[in-house]
Amino acid sequence: MSWLTRLGFVAPAAAQTDDGALLARLAAGDAEALALLYRRESGSVYRYALALAGDEAAAMDAVQEAFAQLLRGPQGYQPGRGSLGAYLAGMARHQMLSQWRDARRHVPLDDALDTEPTPASDDCLTQAQRHDGLWAAIRRLSWPQREAIALVDLQERPYDEAAAIAGVSTDVLRTRLHRARQRLAELLAAGERHE
The missing domain is CATH 1.10.1740.10 (RNA polymerase sigma factor, region 2, helix turn helix motif)
Known part of the structure; x- marks a missing residue:
């Protein structure tokens, strides 16, 4: 002391x-x-x-x-x-x-999370389109999947803390996250095929 x-x-x-x-x-x-x-x-x-x-x-x-x-x-x-x-x-x-x-x-x-691209370059426009596509795909996830993505991937919380917030076990959270990532990949791939 x-x-x-x-x-x-x-x-x-x-x-x-x-x-x-x-x-x-x-x-x-x-x-x-x-x-x-x-x-x-x-x-x-x-x-x-x-x-x-x-x-x-x-x-x-x-x-x-x-x-x-x-x-x-x-x-x-x-x-x-x-x-x-x-x-x-x-x-x-x-x-x-x-x-x-x-x-x-x-x-x-809503679109409040999306940013408007600046007309500075094609790269910026491409990046903004990918960003828009990502948020559009996230909007299509179910509540539990969206929550898992938000807690672990966006906020980078540890699994045990994310599970406590969601009110589920760590195993359930991991399952939701796995399914959310799979669904997100499917939605993004489908979006790219339609462009």
């Missing part, structure tokens, strides 16, 4: 980044703790929600609800079950599923 620690000084980085300490501060009503957690975790949770929903407003609503739930009950997070980011992504996922069940409709990915 350093002499600074013995005098009551805590290293700011450790005090601000430790999940347990931040959650304890949050439970005590410290708004700065929520801001720190939000800055650190919201980006990845949003990207995950956006990959699933394809709708910026729905993704943002899911992120906001996940953090609101964390604020209402920070004690619900159990570190032994995975990272805080995975816990928040799981809450966002449940929020989106709840909205979709209530509406009794599927929210497809």
Whole structure:
């Protein structure tokens, strides 16, 4: 223990980044703790929600609800079950599923994820067409397959964490991912034959 620690000084980085300490501060009503957690975790949770929903407003609503739930009950997070980011992504996922069940409709990915090609070169146009084709193919995947692709391939989460977010075993997630990749390859190949 350093002499600074013995005098009551805590290293700011450790005090601000430790999940347990931040959650304890949050439970005590410290708004700065929520801001720190939000800055650190919201980006990845949003990207995950956006990959699933394809709708910026729905993704943002899911992120906001996940953090609101964390604020209402920070004690619900159990570190032994995975990272805080995975816990928040799981809450966002449940929020989106709840909205979709209530509406009794599927929210497809929209063209907001696609980028417009710049007229700079043929290479850029070709790359944009491939990008458009990829997102069109992803839109055609089933929800479980799209979720597996989003968690593992787009967000690069470990299998165990992705499975925890999806609420399935690691084996089920691997099966979904395998089938999703196969289906995606089929759709992309079919798209190239039609061009």
